[in-house]
Amino acid sequence: xxxxKTDKLILLTNDDGLYxxxxxxxxxxxxxxxxxxLISTNESMSGMSQALTxxxxxxxxxxxxxEKHRIYASNGTPTDSxxxxxxxxxxxxxxxxxxxxxxxxxxxxxVLYSGTMAAAIEGCLYGISSVGFSLxxxxxxxxxxxxxKYIRIVMQKLASELLxxxxxxxxNIPDTSENEIKGIKICRQAKxxxxxxxxxxxxxxxxxxxxxxxxxxxxxxxxxxxxxxxxANNYVSVVPVTVDMTAHWYIDxxxxxxxx
Amino acid sequence: xxxxKTDKLILLTNDDGLYxxxxxxxxxxxxxxxxxxLISTNESMSGMSQALTxxxxxxxxxxxxxEKHRIYASNGTPTDSxxxxxxxxxxxxxxxxxxxxxxxxxxxxxVLYSGTMAAAIEGCLYGISSVGFSLxxxxxxxxxxxxxKYIRIVMQKLASELLxxxxxxxxNIPDTSENEIKGIKICRQAKxxxxxxxxxxxxxxxxxxxxxxxxxxxxxxxxxxxxxxxxANNYVSVVPVTVDMTAHWYIDxxxxxxxx
Numbered sequence: 011x012x013x014x015k016t017d018k019l020i021l022l023t024n025d026d027g028l029y030x031x032x033x034x035x036x037x038x039x040x041x042x043x044x045x046x047x048l049i050s051t052n053e054s055m056s057g058m059s060q061a062l063t064x065x066x067x068x069x070x071x072x073x074x075x076x077e078k079h080r081i082y083a084s085n086g087t088p089t090d091s092x093x094x095x096x097x098x099x100x101x102x103x104x105x106x107x108x109x110x111x112x113x114x115x116x117x118x119x120x121v122l123y124s125g126t127m128a129a130a131i132e133g134c135l136y137g138i139s140s141v142g143f144s145l146x147x148x149x150x151x152x153x154x155x156x157x158x159k160y161i162r163i164v165m166q167k168l169a170s171e172l173l174x175x176x177x178x179x180x181x182n183i184p185d186t187s188e189n190e191i192k193g194i195k196i197c198r199q200a201k202x203x204x205x206x207x208x209x210x211x212x213x214x215x216x217x218x219x220x221x222x223x224x225x226x227x228x229x230x231x232x233x234x235x236x237x238x239x240x241x242a243n244n245y246v247s248v249v250p251v252t253v254d255m256t257a258h259w260y261i262d263x264x265x266x267x268x269x270x
Numbered sequence: 271x272x273x274x275k276t277d278k279l280i281l282l283t284n285d286d287g288l289y290x291x292x293x294x295x296x297x298x299x300x301x302x303x304x305x306x307x308l309i310s311t312n313e314s315m316s317g318m319s320q321a322l323t324x325x326x327x328x329x330x331x332x333x334x335x336x337e338k339h340r341i342y343a344s345n346g347t348p349t350d351s352x353x354x355x356x357x358x359x360x361x362x363x364x365x366x367x368x369x370x371x372x373x374x375x376x377x378x379x380x381v382l383y384s385g386t387m388a389a390a391i392e393g394c395l396y397g398i399s400s401v402g403f404s405l406x407x408x409x410x411x412x413x414x415x416x417x418x419k420y421i422r423i424v425m426q427k428l429a430s431e432l433l434x435x436x437x438x439x440x441x442n443i444p445d446t447s448e449n450e451i452k453g454i455k456i457c458r459q460a461k462x463x464x465x466x467x468x469x470x471x472x473x474x475x476x477x478x479x480x481x482x483x484x485x486x487x488x489x490x491x492x493x494x495x496x497x498x499x500x501x502a503n504n505y506v507s508v509v510p511v512t513v514d515m516t517a518h519w520y521i522d523x524x525x526x527x528x529x530x
């Protein structure tokens with residue numbers, strides 16, 4: 011892969027691993043937008059959030075290179091992979107960091123746990139236009155055919171104007187056919203949480219262990235400006251995500267409390 | 271440990287593991303505020319962000335129980351530990367989730383990578399008053415003696431009035447003596463990023479590996495309302511942190527762009 015002066019350079023990753031269908035779909039779409047460097051892991055890294063690998067060494071292997079793309083396998087988290095690629099593997103700072111297509115929604119508070127969105131957030135910490143794509147279907151054999159059209163629209167909008175510093179996009183696509191999707195809604199993150207239901211089991215040695223399971227609890231199912239509403243109503247949701255976690259609106263109240 | 275009807279119940283964790291000095295200091299202070307259930311790991315979980323353990327079973331072991339506290343060892347991330355404690359180990363929903371004292375600052379964008387702050391964020395997703403404490407010194411043998419006074423002040427302020435839904439506190443304490451600390455500043459998260467400098471090495475088999483290293487790059491060193499400024503100027507910084515990562519201020523602009 012030779013990156014010419016006018017080529018766009020796209021850094022691509024995901025958190026479902028190198029063999030995920032969603033990644034293959036996204037690679038194929040991205041090749042229409044520029045030269046692609048893909049870095050991901052052999053195993054899935056779902057739910058890894060913005061985790062960093064600090065206790066074990068990172069390794070990376072070039073798997074494939076052709077005119078359109080270069081593919082690396084890494085043993086790091088999605089965030090590690092983005093850092094490693096930008097610092098050690100790429101010829102220059104990429105034009106885009108793109109992550110996904112995740113098998114499963116990353117709407118509402120799932121943005122906090124998602125390795126897919128962490129990669130996009132990491133990209134935007136480097137000042138790069140970054141976006142994470144997710145399909146609202148967890149199945150490894152999910153049908154991604156409706157995604158193509160909307161990924162292209164989002165990439166064209168990204169190309170037309172830079173995102174502000176510290177902002178990336180969280181794009182969630184409903185699990186339905188392209189002609190059922192009504193369009194794109196710009197949304198806010200829905201208020202909600204995950205309700206856990208740990209499965210308590212005994213291993214063959216008689217010792218207790220737990221599996222984390224759970225379901226999403228939407229705190230505002232009636233609100234029509236949220237990502238959860240959009241997806242449930244067959245819209246593609248686009249949420250601008252900020253790296254600034256300050257509750258700015260609460261600063262004055264907190265000052266009053268601490269000055270009492 | 272018997273939790274009476276009027277006792278406050280405090281769920282305590284950290285990301286530096288059960289043997290960290292900062293955790294011992296925080297346990298001792300928290301015992302003056304209520305009954306404490308501590309859950310942490312044998313090994314450190316630094317930089318684990320809001321990661322969830324989904325591919326391996328979680329295990330937990332009761333290590334110690336007395337009048338004042340109960341201590342569990344878990345093999346999960348800080349976020350796993352909070353979820354597991356609330357769902358499987360506690361008699362009732364705790365009054366507080368408290369995390370730390372972290373060995374090292376979690377100011378600015380470190381909030382995104384921090385396991386300590388992830389535990390506090392997880393607590394507030396459950397609607398519990400939650401706070402993460404960090405000392406601006408990464409050393410395992412850091413001196414935590416200045417922390418006591420300020421942790422007590424923050425806990426008293428927390429007790430006086432509930433935090434709003436979806437907001438927790440990120441408290442960072444400068445690495446100096448108590449009489450050098452000028453007081454508490456309510457702040458916003460400083461804009462910045464971590465600049466990576468990967469160390470590239472060869473293992474005994476001749477294969478390349480990388481260690482993640484780096485330094486923090488403050489994008490606005492002159493701003494006096496940030497957590498970074500406060501700590502550098504010997505104030506304790508208190509940032510209200512929201513679980514809502516939406517860039518609300520950018521929604522209208524993004525709508526315009528997508529409507530073009």
